[in-house]
Amino acid sequence: MAPVPNGHSADVEVHEPKAGGEKSKRMHSQVVIIGSGPAGHTAAIYLARANLEPVLYEGMLANGFAPGGQLTTTTDVENFPGFPDGVTGPEMMDKFRAQSERFGTKIITETIAKVDFSQRPFKYWTEGEEEDAEFMTADTIIIATGASAKRLYLPGEETYWQSGISACAVCDGAVPIFRNKPLAVIGGGDSAAEEATYLTKYASHVYVLVRRNELRASKIMAKRLTNHPKVTVLWNTVATECKGDGDLLNALAIKDIKTGEEEDLAVNGLFYAIGHEPATALVKSQIQLDADGYVLTVPGTAQTSIKGVFAAGDVQDKKYRQAITSAGSGCMAALEAERLIAEEEAEDESIPADKVHVPAQGYLGTDKE
Numbered sequence: 194m195a196p197v198p199n200g201h202s203a204d205v206e207v208h209e210p211k212a213g214g215e216k217s218k219r220m221h222s223q224v225v226i227i228g229s230g231p232a233g234h235t236a237a238i239y240l241a242r243a244n245l246e247p248v249l250y251e252g253m254l255a256n257g258f259a260p261g262g263q264l265t266t267t268t269d270v271e272n273f274p275g276f277p278d279g280v281t282g283p284e285m286m287d288k289f290r291a292q293s294e295r296f297g298t299k300i301i302t303e304t305i306a307k308v309d310f311s312q313r314p315f316k317y318w319t320e321g322e323e324e325d326a327e328f329m330t331a332d333t334i335i336i337a338t339g340a341s342a343k344r345l346y347l348p349g350e351e352t353y354w355q356s357g358i359s360a361c362a363v364c365d366g367a368v369p370i371f372r373n374k375p376l377a378v379i380g381g382g383d384s385a386a387e388e389a390t391y392l393t394k395y396a397s398h399v400y401v402l403v404r405r406n407e408l409r410a411s412k413i414m415a416k417r418l419t420n421h422p423k424v425t426v427l428w429n430t431v432a433t434e435c436k437g438d439g440d441l442l443n444a445l446a447i448k449d450i451k452t453g454e455e456e457d458l459a460v461n462g463l464f465y466a467i468g469h470e471p472a473t474a475l476v477k478s479q480i481q482l483d484a485d486g487y488v489l490t491v492p493g494t495a496q497t498s499i500k501g502v503f504a505a506g507d508v509q510d511k512k513y514r515q516a517i518t519s520a521g522s523g524c525m526a527a528l529e530a531e532r533l534i535a536e537e538e539a540e541d542e543s544i545p546a547d548k549v550h551v552p553a554q555g556y557l558g559t560d561k562e
């Protein structure tokens with residue numbers, strides 16, 4: 194086990210993979226990015242500007258998302274700095290992609306289906322070629338495969354998704370269709386309590402639909418929620434259908450699972466708060482994940498449990514899950530990959546000094562830990 198960088202007392206054990214693996218005849222890269230959301234493209238922009246010629250796999254409907262990631266499924270993004278008038282999610286991700294390409298990122302519209310992190314250079318295979326003897330290789334890999342919000346896929350949900358139904362109160366709570374309107378939150382854990390409390394800033398009232406007769410949220414969060422004058426918790430209650438006028442949601446059919454009683458609840462918004470699924474199926478047998486399946490990183494860094502493999506964005510973040518935090522961690526992953534490559538080049542005496550890649554100064558501190 195290698196020492197944990199930066200002196201963090203992390204619960205991530207960073208392992209040095211075996212060296213000396215063969216380089217692929219097909220393609221070898223210094224750095225490969227898997228994923229095309231804000232995290233992946235931000236990493237690509239930094240690495241491309243550092244002349245590391247990153248290769249970014251944007252996926253072909255990987256994890257159910259088009260290239261560009263979760264924001265391709267939303268309309269207005271109003272909280273990403275630099276867009277004072279807002280921007281649509283797809284337009285923003287087109288800009289991210291164009292900026293990656295401008296500096297020379299090689300973007301490949303394929304999904305990575307298999308990886309082998311047991312030795313460096315790392316091996317990987319694209320979808321449809323998993324069984325091939327030949328593989329591609331990379332000195333470093335950034336995992337930026339994202340996550341997806343769990344949904345119930347109720348009747349009517351497809352019609353009103355993003356037209357009254359959301360899975361992110363912080364992203365969408367302030368939009369006009371929800372202002373001063375009754376809203377519903379589904380979920381009984383901490384994030385449901387947090388989302389519902391957050392929505393009270395904008396909503397006329399918030400109904401929290403809880404399947405059981407108790408909340409799973411922490412005591413303090415549950416107390417804050419149940420004491421809030423704008424909140425009504427509907428115990429033992431499930432939603433069975435999303436209803437509306439064809440354009441916007443205006444009611445939820447709900448059912449009391451104890452009495453069997455059904456009614457329509459007039460609400461203009463439904464927020465799911467039943468958890469997220471990180472896109473880690475690809476790497477779950479290769480690196481350390483937490484109990485919820487998120488990639489574990491050494492706190493304050495993008496370093497995973499395998500030296501040379503970094504993670505950024507929602508795939509390693511169950512707390513913030515925002516475009517800006519994803520972009521920020523993509524930047525961290527890129528700078529850490531760049532530094533590792535530079536250190537290893539410097540250690541390799543066979544490389545002439547003038548060919549050693551020198552990372553930009555000033556961003557990671559001047560002293561080596």
Ligand SMILES: Cc1cc2nc3c(=O)[nH]c(=O)nc-3n(C[C@H](O)[C@H](O)[C@H](O)COP(=O)(O)OP(=O)(O)OC[C@H]3O[C@@H](n4cnc5c(N)ncnc54)[C@H](O)[C@@H]3O)c2cc1C
Pocket residue numbers: 227228229230231232233250251252253254255256257258259260261262263264266267269270271272273303304305306337338339340341342355360361364365472475505506507508514515516517519
């Ligand atoms: C409807 C909606 C609205 C939102 N609104 C906002 C908002 O207004 N503001 C805000 O800050 N945040 C918002 N968010 C949250 C934001 O979208 C996410 O935090 C952010 O997109 C996460 O970025 P990411 O780079 O980690 O991954 P993602 O955006 O999840 O992108 C990951 C990408 O990687 C691809 N991929 C996955 N696996 C593979 C593979 N094996 N090979 C190749 N490619 C792969 C996926 O197809 C996907 O395109 C919203 C989310 C949703 C769902």
